[in-house]
Amino acid sequence: MEWFKRKPAPPPTERKEIPDGLWTKCNSCGEIIYVRELEKDLWVCRTCSFHFRIRSTDYMDILLDADSFTEYDVGLLSLDPLQFKDSKKYPDRIAEARKKTGRNDAVIAGIGAIDGRQVSFAIMDFSFVGGSMGSVVGEKIARAIERSLDRQVPLIIVSCSGGARMQEGILSLLQMAKTSGLLARLSETKIPYISVLTNPTTAGVMASYASLGDVIIAEPGALLGFAGRRVIEQTIGQKLPENFQTSEFFKDHGFLDKIVHRHELRKTVALLLDYLSQ
Amino acid sequence: MAAGGFYLEFEKPIIELEKKIREMKEFSSGGGVELNSEIISLERKLEKLQSEIFSKLSRWQRVQLARHPKRPYTLDYIQLIFSDFLEIHGDRGYADDKAVICGFGKLEGEKVLIVGQQKGRDTKQKLERNFGMMHPEGYRKALRLMRTAARFGRPIVIFIDTPGAFPGVEAEERGQAEAIARNILEMFKLQVPIVIIIIGEGASGGALGIGIGDKVMMLENSWYSVISPEGCAAILWRDNAKAPDAAEALKLSAPDLMQLKVIDKILPEPTGGAHRNHQLAAQIIKGELLVSLEELKQLSTEELLRRRLEKFRAIGIYDEI
Ligand SMILES: [Zn+2]
Numbered sequence: 001m002e003w004f005k006r007k008p009a010p011p012p013t014e015r016k017e018i019p020d021g022l023w024t025k026c027n028s029c030g031e032i033i034y035v036r037e038l039e040k041d042l043w044v045c046r047t048c049s050f051h052f053r054i055r056s057t058d059y060m061d062i063l064l065d066a067d068s069f070t071e072y073d074v075g076l077l078s079l080d081p082l083q084f085k086d087s088k089k090y091p092d093r094i095a096e097a098r099k100k101t102g103r104n105d106a107v108i109a110g111i112g113a114i115d116g117r118q119v120s121f122a123i124m125d126f127s128f129v130g131g132s133m134g135s136v137v138g139e140k141i142a143r144a145i146e147r148s149l150d151r152q153v154p155l156i157i158v159s160c161s162g163g164a165r166m167q168e169g170i171l172s173l174l175q176m177a178k179t180s181g182l183l184a185r186l187s188e189t190k191i192p193y194i195s196v197l198t199n200p201t202t203a204g205v206m207a208s209y210a211s212l213g214d215v216i217i218a219e220p221g222a223l224l225g226f227a228g229r230r231v232i233e234q235t236i237g238q239k240l241p242e243n244f245q246t247s248e249f250f251k252d253h254g255f256l257d258k259i260v261h262r263h264e265l266r267k268t269v270a271l272l273l274d275y276l277s278q
Numbered sequence: 279m280a281a282g283g284f285y286l287e288f289e290k291p292i293i294e295l296e297k298k299i300r301e302m303k304e305f306s307s308g309g310g311v312e313l314n315s316e317i318i319s320l321e322r323k324l325e326k327l328q329s330e331i332f333s334k335l336s337r338w339q340r341v342q343l344a345r346h347p348k349r350p351y352t353l354d355y356i357q358l359i360f361s362d363f364l365e366i367h368g369d370r371g372y373a374d375d376k377a378v379i380c381g382f383g384k385l386e387g388e389k390v391l392i393v394g395q396q397k398g399r400d401t402k403q404k405l406e407r408n409f410g411m412m413h414p415e416g417y418r419k420a421l422r423l424m425r426t427a428a429r430f431g432r433p434i435v436i437f438i439d440t441p442g443a444f445p446g447v448e449a450e451e452r453g454q455a456e457a458i459a460r461n462i463l464e465m466f467k468l469q470v471p472i473v474i475i476i477i478g479e480g481a482s483g484g485a486l487g488i489g490i491g492d493k494v495m496m497l498e499n500s501w502y503s504v505i506s507p508e509g510c511a512a513i514l515w516r517d518n519a520k521a522p523d524a525a526e527a528l529k530l531s532a533p534d535l536m537q538l539k540v541i542d543k544i545l546p547e548p549t550g551g552a553h554r555n556h557q558l559a560a561q562i563i564k565g566e567l568l569v570s571l572e573e574l575k576q577l578s579t580e581e582l583l584r585r586r587l588e589k590f591r592a593i594g595i596y597d598e599i
Contacts, residue, residue: 073598081538081595082529086514135594142591164482164504166514168595169528170540173482173504177462177490177590184466185587203455204504207483211459226455226483227445231509235445245450255453 026050042262051219051262053199056108056125059158063266064121068113073143076136077104082169090167097128105136106161109144111153115270117277120148123158124205131161133205134168138175141209145182148191154273155186155193159210163203176208183212192276194269197247197256199223215272217258218247219265224256286342288331292550295324328549335499337531338522341507343499344478348553350560352379352394352437355477358560359567360385360392366423372452375416377408377444378488380423382432385567391427393420393488394437397478410479411444414457417487421461428468433571436488438476441506443484458487465490466587471574473567475545476500476532477552482509492586493570494540496532497559498547502540503530540593 024035028050038045042062043052060069084090098104106128112121122144124131133141141157148155164172186193195213197206200223207226210216218224225245233240243249250256260268285293299320306313335343343349356363360383367374379396382389395412398404427434443454465472465488472491480489480502496502505513510528511520529535532544545562548555574582 075599077597077599079595079597082527084527086527135596139594139596166505166510166528169504169530169538170502170535171538171594173486174540174590174593176459176483176486178593180459180462181466181490181587181590184463187463188467204483206455207458207487208462209459211456212463225450226443226458227450231445232447232450236447240447244447249450253451253453255456 044262056123059123064112069110071110073140078134078136084167101128103128106131107137107140109140117273118153120144120153120155124160126160132165133175134165134172138178141179142182158196159201159205160198161205163205176204179209190278194272197224215257217260218256220247220259222247224250284347292328338525340499340531341501341525343551344501346553350552350556352396354556355560359564369415369418372415375413375419376406377410377412378416378420389432391432391434395440410440413444413449414452414454417457417461420488421464424468428470433471436474438480438485439478440481440484441479442481458483461487462490469579473570476502481506492574493542495543495545496541497545498532499551501530503528
């Protein structure tokens with residue numbers, strides 16, 4: 001992925017989430033692409049390898065065996081423990097996200113299979129309040145880890161999140177502790193955990209379970225990091241280096257094990273499971 | 279700013295009344311019954327005024343108290359609570375992060391490891407301590423020494439006081455996210471009692487990176503939150519000046535956190551806040567440490583670790599249909 005070294009991907013906020021219509025323009029190289037073709041290519045630009053952000057269900061199609069997935073904990077719903085209100089009331093924000101996504105919160109979790117091998121699988125969805133982690137996300141991830149422990153099957157978490165959900169305050173922060181505490185138990189077993197990072201994975205999610213995989217892989221050009229770019233710019237008062245907080249930057253500094261093109265994702269995860277499973 | 283003459287806006291009436299009493303006392307040192315009775319009545323007034331102001335502090339006022347430039351910091355508590363303190367430096371990988379202090383000390387003879395974020399009093403110290411904002415090497419230094427402590431069976435006492443993990447290019451390059459995540463995970467495995475006291479600011483992952491323990495307690499006027507009020511205001515209100523509103527919305531005070539069942543206990547501060555009486559604040563903390571460690575020492579290692587995980591496993595408020 002040499003290309004990304006020269007030209008960092010645009011920040012995710014500028015990206016169109018899912019292109020609709022017959023034709024779309026690549027956010028990165030500007031190439032006009034036929035959407036049906038893009039879909040066949042798993043939403044990767046043929047010209048420049050730009051990885052479009054896709055729905056969590058699309059990732060499940062890519063990664064899991066057909067019809068192998070059973071969703072769990074669908075009935076977990078966010079409450080409003082802080083009675084939080086900024087420009088909007090938190091319950092209204094949640095209601096809108098539910099309506100927009102048809103999902104109850106920012107993570108789907110359950111049991112699926114990869115090449116016939118059962119896995120406990122969880123995937124975050126950025127379109128639901130920025131993939132942010134509140135009590136429900138934390139609880140679902142926690143239960144996904146417990147399913148791994150109970151059934152002795154590998155754990156795969158696909159992260160995509162701006163971090164902890166501010167509207168649930170301290171409860172969101174402590175989901176980092178809850179999930180990482182269970183991963184501490186998993187790390188004492190021979191059950192592998194593969195953490196897959198997609199664009200973007202930052203802040204509280206990056207500083208907990210996303211960083212704790214036995215193997216950590218990411219798609220090319222994803223935004224990965226702890227602190228927000230704006231905060232860093234304000235703190236140090238200088239421009240950030242090119243490539244800063246991308247998958248490539250993370251790998252160069254030794255905090256990412258492998259960058260995997262979306263077309264290779266399934267094969268790579270399957271092979272990793274083969275190497276690490278008992 | 280010189281901490282000597284510093285006071286918060288809402289402290290002003292108290293400070294003024296105190297000054298007046300002091301002056302009268304000086305003036306009346308020769309005696310004089312009338313003056314004495316006036317002093318007594320003013321002292322009563324002062325007591326009433328203090329309890330009035332401090333019984334209904336807003337969350338933002340507590341944030342200000344938590345940041346009070348005269349508030350006791352980790353090193354003050356170490357000096358007032360422990361004997362034979364022996365500081366240990368460095369992460370054995372990159373550097374010695376001076377935003378966090380680690381070292382052994384004796385609590386009434388009981389040998390413990392102390393870990394705590396350290397802020398500076400004057401500009402030079404503030405820069406040296408990086409305002410209590412740790413880099414990845416700070417988290418790694420803390421973990422290295424916590425593991426050493428666990429190996430030698432020494433309980434761990436942690437003081438949290440940070441406006442956040444340092445947000446900077448080098449911190450990202452050296453894996454700030456990984457360092458915090460690793461600490462959180464590994465702290466669940468440490469086979470000795472861990473007691474945590476939030477003494478001032480407990481901001482976000484920066485605090486949680488040394489924040490896993492068997493008892494988590496907060497000083498009355500400290501705060502603990504997913505994000506600082508300023509950070510929250512900048513993102514949700516797009517205006518840093520809305521920090522007081524954000525502080526209210528985030529429910530970050532000790533009573534809030536007690537209600538949300540995420541801390542075990544609130545430790546009272548001396549009247550007017552910990553900065554008014556370092557000695558007394560330290561005494562309160564010391565007493566609590568002794569009780570907590572005694573209690574935790576009764577548990578088997580297995581039981582200790584099981585409870586530690588259960589405690590954090592249970593956190594969260596949601597509905598299930
Ligand atoms: Zn392209």
